[in-house]
Amino acid sequence: MAKTPKADEPSYEDAVDRVERLIDAIESGEIGLDESLKAFEEGMGLIKVCRARLEKAEQRVTELLAEDDTAGGDPPDS
Amino acid sequence: MSLFDSQTPEPDPPRKPAQKPAPARQPFNPGRMKQADEPAPTAAAPLSVSQLAAQIDRTLKTGLPAKVRVAGEITGFNDRTHWYFSLKDDNAVLGCVMFSSAVKRVAFAPENGTEVVATGSVSHFPKWGKTQLYVESLEPVGAGALELKYRQLVAQLRQRGWFDAERKRPIPRVPRRIAVVTSRTGAALQDVIDTLRRRAPFVEVLTLDVRVQGDHAAPEIVRALSFLNARRGSLGIDTIILTRGGGSMEDLWAFNEPEVAEAIVNSALPVVAAIGHETDTTIAELVADLRAATPTQAALRAAPDASALLDQLDASAARLRTALTRRAERASDRLGSRRAELVGALRARLHGESDLLHRCAAKLARRHPAAVYAARRTTLTDLSDRLARTMRRALRAKSTAALADRLSAAPPCRTRDARAHLDELERLLQTTGPVATLRRGYSVTTTADGTLLASADDARAGDDIVTRLADGSVRSTVSGGKKKRRLQKDDPGPSLFGPE
Numbered sequence: 001m002a003k004t005p006k007a008d009e010p011s012y013e014d015a016v017d018r019v020e021r022l023i024d025a026i027e028s029g030e031i032g033l034d035e036s037l038k039a040f041e042e043g044m045g046l047i048k049v050c051r052a053r054l055e056k057a058e059q060r061v062t063e064l065l066a067e068d069d070t071a072g073g074d075p076p077d078s
Numbered sequence: 079m080s081l082f083d084s085q086t087p088e089p090d091p092p093r094k095p096a097q098k099p100a101p102a103r104q105p106f107n108p109g110r111m112k113q114a115d116e117p118a119p120t121a122a123a124p125l126s127v128s129q130l131a132a133q134i135d136r137t138l139k140t141g142l143p144a145k146v147r148v149a150g151e152i153t154g155f156n157d158r159t160h161w162y163f164s165l166k167d168d169n170a171v172l173g174c175v176m177f178s179s180a181v182k183r184v185a186f187a188p189e190n191g192t193e194v195v196a197t198g199s200v201s202h203f204p205k206w207g208k209t210q211l212y213v214e215s216l217e218p219v220g221a222g223a224l225e226l227k228y229r230q231l232v233a234q235l236r237q238r239g240w241f242d243a244e245r246k247r248p249i250p251r252v253p254r255r256i257a258v259v260t261s262r263t264g265a266a267l268q269d270v271i272d273t274l275r276r277r278a279p280f281v282e283v284l285t286l287d288v289r290v291q292g293d294h295a296a297p298e299i300v301r302a303l304s305f306l307n308a309r310r311g312s313l314g315i316d317t318i319i320l321t322r323g324g325g326s327m328e329d330l331w332a333f334n335e336p337e338v339a340e341a342i343v344n345s346a347l348p349v350v351a352a353i354g355h356e357t358d359t360t361i362a363e364l365v366a367d368l369r370a371a372t373p374t375q376a377a378l379r380a381a382p383d384a385s386a387l388l389d390q391l392d393a394s395a396a397r398l399r400t401a402l403t404r405r406a407e408r409a410s411d412r413l414g415s416r417r418a419e420l421v422g423a424l425r426a427r428l429h430g431e432s433d434l435l436h437r438c439a440a441k442l443a444r445r446h447p448a449a450v451y452a453a454r455r456t457t458l459t460d461l462s463d464r465l466a467r468t469m470r471r472a473l474r475a476k477s478t479a480a481l482a483d484r485l486s487a488a489p490p491c492r493t494r495d496a497r498a499h500l501d502e503l504e505r506l507l508q509t510t511g512p513v514a515t516l517r518r519g520y521s522v523t524t525t526a527d528g529t530l531l532a533s534a535d536d537a538r539a540g541d542d543i544v545t546r547l548a549d550g551s552v553r554s555t556v557s558g559g560k561k562k563r564r565l566q567k568d569d570p571g572p573s574l575f576g577p578e
Contacts (some may be wrong), residue, residue: 062282
């Protein structure tokens with residue numbers, strides 16, 4: 001069974017939004033130089049993570065069996 | 079029960095309560111009623127037409143179920159307020175009437191030739207001698223039936239709000255995993271997989287095999303959707319694609335089933351549905367969060383173009399770099415101008431202080447003792463020179479002779495006046511001077527050594543004294559003295575001429 005993505009990883013869209021806001025913050029000049037550097041590093045980090053997600057060149061196809069109850073089901077309320 | 083059963087006085091099979099009696103109403107005639115209760119006459123006594131008709135009607139009602147369903151083709155269709163038509167097959171015809179109250183509930187428009195299933199009750203109408211089906215409901219059969227059912231379901235679910243745009247969820251733009259519910263042998267699955275691989279190979283595909291037509295399809299689809307939703311957390315699924323290839327309305331009918339629509343509505347995961355060809359629209363597609371015309375379209379809408387996204391990320395990285403560079407440059411510029419300002423300010427300040435120092439040094443130099451001394455010495459030298467010069471001039475100018483000359487040159491009257499004044503003064507002096515006083519009888523007594531005798535204490539007996547008179551002096555010797563009282567301040571003193 002394929003590995004489940006970590007629940008605490010931001011979604012791609014959230015990551016891209018964050019990068020946009022970081023660029024705005026740096027461009028506006030409202031934050032100090034130190035913060036600008038930190039924002040730059042954070043932004044580059046997020047871009048790296050996003051790239052990593054997109055760059056897998058090999059597609060994975062897995063067949064599920066609906067009656068397989070040992071497939072690690074969630075608790076009823078999930 | 080035989081048609082001519084005359085043993086029972088009245089009909090005994092139980093009647094349904096809603097059963098309508100024959101519409102014909104005869105005026106109340108006890109004679110006739112009695113006739114009906116009597117045992118049927120023998121062959122010798124014939125029935126009246128009315129009797130027979132009534133019996134036919136009664137027999138129909140007791141002999142047939144209260145409601146019959148009959149399939150046939152519509153013919154002689156006549157619609158006024160009520161519908162009048164006949165149902166026929168190859169060998170028989172049956173007249174039908176449908177009252178407007180029942181007509182209201184018919185959801186399609188029957189025509190001559192339409193195959194239908196009619197539900198209603200059969201009666202014999204004695205007045206007209208007609209046996210008729212009183213139709214209560216009418217349904218089409220064959221393809222028409224499915225069309226109708228589809229339209230009815232659409233109306234029903236639309237009313238429930240299942241098609242509303244507001245309840246549709248957004249499809250995740252960049253999913254990590256997509257589940258595809260379809261037949262594993264169909265072309266639709268391969269289309270989806272191929273499209274996803276070309277466009278977004280990073281998306282993992284999970285497939286779930288279901289039958290897509292026939293009676294078992296709908297329950298399997300429902301179970302698949304429910305399974306995927308129950309495990310969406312552990313399976314990490316972002317989107318479901320529900321799809322199948324083209325087919326007839328019957329083939330696709332599973333996707334019109336209400337239970338499938340309900341499963342899609344209740345799905346917490348967004349569903350992209352692509353059923354049949356572009357022109358087919360099933361209820362599943364209407365309730366889905368996104369309808370795609372074909373399986374390939376579904377894959378295109380469910381996953382992004384990875385290379386386009388990567389380009390966007392490159393652009394974002396470039397903008398990030400540029401932003402930082404510009405920001406650093408701005409900071410550097412500001413620093414540079416601040417530095418220039420600082421240097422300028424310091425320089426100005428230094429110049430000011432330097433000027434001040436020079437002025438103070440000059441002031442100090444002026445006040446130096448040596449300088450002051452020198453200045454004063456110069457002044458003094460000047461003054462003494464001037465004095466010397468002036469003195470020399472003065473001395474040269476003013477000799478005694480010159481003074482004497484000046485004096486003698488003075489006007490004589492001045493001298494005369496002075497002489498007269500002197501004479502006057504001499505005269506005054508003589509009258510008041512000591513000589514005049516001595517002449518008046520006063521004398522001055524002195525001791526032998528010349529000391530003036532002013533007090534009786536100063537003369538002792540035996541001393542030699544000299545008394546000066548106006549015209550000479552007398553020498554004497556003191557024989558005794560007597561001091562009078564001490565003189566007080568304002569004591570006039572002893573009287574000169576009185577007793578002692």
